[in-house]
Amino acid sequence: MQTLATPTTTSNNTFNQPNIDTTIKRRKTRPVKVGDVTIGGSSPVVVQSMINEDTLDIDASVAAIRRLHEIGCEIVRVTVPSIAHAKALAEIKQKLIKTYRDVPLVADIHHNGMKIALEVAKHIEKVRINPGLYVFEKPDANRTEYTSAEFDEIGDKIRETLEPLVISLRDQGKAMRIGVNHGSLAERMLFTYGDTPEGMVESALEFIRICESLDFRNIVISMKASRVPVMLAAYRLMAKRMDDLGMDYPLHLGVTEAGDGEYGRIKSTAGIATLLAEGIGDTIRVSLTEAPEKEIPVCYSILQALGMRKTMVEYVACPSCGRTLFNLEEVLHKVREATKHLTGLDIAVMGCIVNGPGEMADADYGYVGKNPGYISLYRGREEIKKVPEDRGVKELINLIKADGRWVDP
Known part of the structure; x- marks a missing residue:
């Protein structure tokens, strides 16, 4: 694990110029605990990545998580597409503790994932759900609109499906990421708001309100898109809407499917660094079509360039x-x-x-x-x-x- 130095702000007043504070002022957010790591509050911006091993391969997954953590990845995400994968994650967690240390893990849940999420919530610190896929709405090619009744009916189904997971995480003191993706908005959100940042924000808010109604606020939000302008607009709008509504949830930043090589790094930096410089963002992941270990240096370079963390000369x-x-x-x-x-x-x-x-x-x-x-x-x-x-x-x-x-x- 890398040793992190606390950044310092220096100001030279040699020419009697007024001192100007050059530090970035982050949006105030609530602290959300993920194992021994805190996202938001006064904590430094947290670095995340995701292994690409099959979760059923216990040994390979443990080795991949350890490789990431040893080079500075503070929270590691693991895909969990089935109940078998969820149970395997329990073995991964125990083997990590036995052979290395307890690394904070996030389970990535997708289509119709309530049973998987409930199983995996027993074993790890955080569950990530995608509002567009958690309750899957089969597209209807002949549909021209959603009535209010139809919209609300699906909303009730979402609440019914989400509530057991929220209660489980709440009672265990664990966390949830509500991870909206521009490319997988639910059909009724597309019909109501279009393929827009507004649709992304409303999708997240629907899930947040269900969580709040159950007195669960250990939540992190992401609004990822593969196009930087869409990503920027979605996060800015999400931050504004939360401020207007008195919400203070931390934001997880990322440009999804950024690609590889130099352009993948530039594209990710363009989105992530722009928002961080505006004070938006509490945890980041650079998504590259490369080995996950290649993502961590880019994350730290972004944070160092902005004076937010110091991990190198x-x-x-x-x-x-x-x-x-x-x-x-x-x-x-x-x-x-x-x-x-x-x-x-x-x-x-x-x-x-x-x-x-x-x-x-x-x-x-x-x-x-x-x-x-x-x-x-x-x-x-x-x-x-x-x-x-x-x-x-x-x-x-x-x-x-x-x-x-x-x-x-």
């Missing part, structure tokens, strides 16, 4: 230009390899003196090309020493050691 480096006095890409690589384990530090590598001290003002240490063949090392804004280029990295390490901030890899 922050490197500030200029893009290089004609003024650069050394091979910037090569030197940055050398500095990174020597210092990347020093979680919590900010280190700047700048190619020349023109932008160096100013652009790296918030860094703990600076490595600047000031004269041909020489490197100037800085502590904050203060130049400490000038050394030959071939000794630059070694002398940077010595400076960090002298300050008592070095730890061995």
Whole structure:
């Protein structure tokens, strides 16, 4: 499990400018406990992922959950498509406790899932349901509308099916995620609100109201879509409606089916980071068509870039230009390899003196090309020493050691 450093906000008032708070102010939400992890409240944004092993394969599932948790995934989701899978999850949980530790798990329940959900709620900390699929409505190709009576009749069926699960989770002190997906809205929501963020929000609110009527509020909400603009609109509207209604449930952010590679990462970041920067979001998952382990570094990079969690060294480096006095890409690589384990530090590598001290003002240490063949090392804004280029990295390490901030890899 990675060690997390608490982010700090630095402000340099050298030029008598007023202090401006650059920290992101998150929307106030209630804390929701998922095992030993808390989503919402004053807790840091929680990182999640999902294994892709068949839950019936106990050993493979345990190994996959452990791999994710060891690299920083705090809550792991497991698909549970049948009663057999639900019972297997009990064995997975016990084997985790026996061979590793008790990792908070989420069971993913889909079509007509009441019996599965009730079984799985006995064994794990959180159940995720999809309002569009929990009570499946068979599409009618000849339908032109839903009457109020038909709409309410299905609403009653949903309550009847959801109530036993809510009571079970409530009485056990466990959690639920109401996970709305743009691509699987219930037919009556599509007819009433269209294929829109409004339909997504109303779908979630219907389930929230049933939970509240049963005095259950250990709820997390997600409004995922595969298109970023739809995802953004749905989460913003959900946050506004909850604020208007006096609800304070945490939000789980994600762009579903984001794909793979560079574009999958950019697409996920565009959606998740935009909302986090607005103060919306309490837990995140980056959904990539790759091994789940590849998702965790992207999550932490998003959170670090926004100053919300610090799990690695922050490197500030200029893009290089004609003024650069050394091979910037090569030197940055050398500095990174020597210092990347020093979680919590900010280190700047700048190619020349023109932008160096100013652009790296918030860094703990600076490595600047000031004269041909020489490197100037800085502590904050203060130049400490000038050394030959071939000794630059070694002398940077010595400076960090002298300050008592070095730890061995």
